[in-house]
Amino acid sequence: MQNVAVTRLAVLVATAMLLSVALLLGSSEEAEAQTATDQQIVQEARSWIGTPYVFGGASAATPYGVDCSGLTMSVMSQFGVSLPDSPAAQYGYGSxxxxxxxxxxFFTDGxxxxxxxGIATGEGxxxxxxxxxxxxxxxxGQYWGYVGAKDVT
Known part of the structure; x- marks a missing residue:
């Protein structure tokens, strides 16, 4: 049983490391192809840094806060994208x-x-x-349980 847990952890760590390398290496063509909206989304997401975590929250206004899906829902709404307030439900959107x-x-709890x-910055x-x-x-690379990514714009 312990060997299964160790193997599972090793696979999750390896997956996170491979994704991290892929994100860091990206091609110059991909960088040039990024639209202004992509960078605006990242800029908006970064403007929320420091906002407290509140389960079920979707507001940067004090004393409120956000959870992970509340953050993505709030950020994307600034760009005309309507998302549900659940990470699993959001995974059903986009391509x-x-x-x-x-x-x-998107990440799993195991x-x-x-x-x-969360929102990828394109910078790893x-x-x-x-x-x-x-x-x-x-x-x-500090996350584990990577599931996939979706472009919802």
């Missing part, structure tokens, strides 16, 4: 992507469900709301 700037990136969503980091921490920008 599969390579986690470019402004794309939503029990089969999608439990976290993700802006996301974390329980006990709030909204931060974190290297994608």
């Amino acid at each position: 599969a992507s390579n986690a470019g700037a402004g794309d939503l990136v 029990y089969g469900g999608i439990s976290n969503v 980091t993700v802006v996301s709301a974390k329980h006990g921490v709030g909204v931060t920008e974190t290297p994608i």
Whole structure:
């Protein structure tokens, strides 16, 4: 049983590392192809850094805060994209992507469900709301359980 857990953890770590390398290496063609909207989405997401985490929250106004899907829902609404307030439900929107700037990136809790969503910066980091921490920008390699990315714009 312990060997299965170690193997599972090793696979999750390897997946996160490969994704991190892919995001960091991106081609210059991909960088040139990024629209102004992609960069505007990243800029808007970064403007939420420091907002407190509140389960079910979707507001930057004090004393409120956001959870992961509340952050993505609020940021994307600034660009005319309406999303539900659930990471699993948001995964049903958009088209599969390579986690470019402004794309939503999804992670699992290890029990089969999608439990976290953030916004890829295109620079190997993700802006996301974390329980006990709030909204931060974190290297994608520090996440585990990568599920996929979606372009919802």
